[in-house]
Amino acid sequence: MSLLERLNRHGFVLVPKAFSGEQLETLRQATQEVTAYARDGKWPDVRTLPKQFPPWTSTGPNPASDGIWGVQGVMHPDMPHHDVFIRTYFADAIIEPTLQLLQCKRQDLVLELFNLLVRPDHDFELRWHRDDIAATASPEEELERLNKPAFSAQWNLALYDDASLVVVPGSHRRARTETERTADAFEKVLPDQLIVKMEPGDIVFYNNNILHRGVYDSRVERMTLHGSAGHVDGAKLRARNVLQHGLRTWIKDLNFDALDGEGRALAEHMRANLVKMGQEAGDVGYSLQE
Incomplete structure (x- = not known):
């Protein structure tokens, strides 16, 4: 079964050992x-605790003073090791599966998100959610969005063992059941749920509107890179989910000196597609409020 067939059936697909050896060690050092x-x-x-979804805002001299569970914008030109992260985002190990899953050519790709998810300062859980469908959505509203193409390949790249992502396989193809709809937002176990267990270097690609949650243990090291790339045909549909993370303020300043040849050309083209998305989208607001 192909990557796309597995993604379509289950809502997620694991690519084992996509990164290893020196690549993995370089990323571990950079993320630490x-x-x-x-x-x-x-x-x-x-990403400040206990806020689950953007925007993350804080006051005082240290935005991380109350604890964090993620670091945003790792390709930002002012971020230490941004060159390492840029080479990772545009690596064949990520781009090639993305092309397979989106069934497109390189010129169709849109640069989207690249962030880092880390061990929280205290135990922390995300509610059950779909990334771009509100919990208050009716079954009809859910299906209206779920029946449209995803137009995005979203992924997690684990640098250490990671069992934080919990999904309900197949839920990206249907509205929530009555049990799912009436369950507590932090229900420990839903019928048919699966914990996605990743080893260092594994990548999981998943439909971001699968019913899922995150469960984060403050005692367990976590460095998991979290990214996505889109398809130009879905720019209008993807705009809110992407631009709510604040990319518009700095995306034009991205420095691609770490790339050359075809890699740099691809990066420039994907950025141009994102800039166009931002120019056409206007005020997008936020997908979820929690």
């Missing part, structure tokens, strides 16, 4: 330093 930088209050764009 970036996380320390953010925890020290030197990076303003962090």
Whole structure:
């Protein structure tokens, strides 16, 4: 069964050992330093506890003072090791599966998100959700969105063992059941749920409107890169989910000196597609409120 067939059937697909050896060690070192930088209050764009979804805002000299569970914008030109992260985002190990899953050519790709998910400062859980469908949506509203193409390949790249992502396989193809709809937002176990267990270097691609949640243990090291790329035909549909993360303010300043040849040309083209998305989208608001 192909990657696309597995994604379509289950809503997620695991690519084992996509990164290994020196690549993995380089990413571990870079993410450790970036996380320390953010925890020290030197990076303003962090996922603050206990807020689950954007926007993340904080007051005071250290945005991370109340704890964080993620670092945003790792390709930003002011981010330490941004060159390492840029090479990773545009690596064949990510681009090739993305092309397979989106069934498109390179010129159709849109640069989207690239962030880092880290061990929280205290235990933390996300509610059951779909990334771009509100919990208050009716079954008809859910199906209206779910029946449209995803137009995005979203993924997690684990640098350490990671069992944080919990999904309900197949839920990306249907509205929530009555049990799912009436369950507590933080229900520990839903029927047929699956914990996605990843080893270092594994990538999981998943439909971001699958019913899922995150469960994060403050005692367990976590460095998981979290990214996505889109298809130009879905720019209008994807705009809110992407632009709510604040990319418009700095995407034109991205520095692709870490790339050359075809890789740099692809990066420039994908950025141009994102800039166009931002210009055409206007005020997009936020997908979820929690």
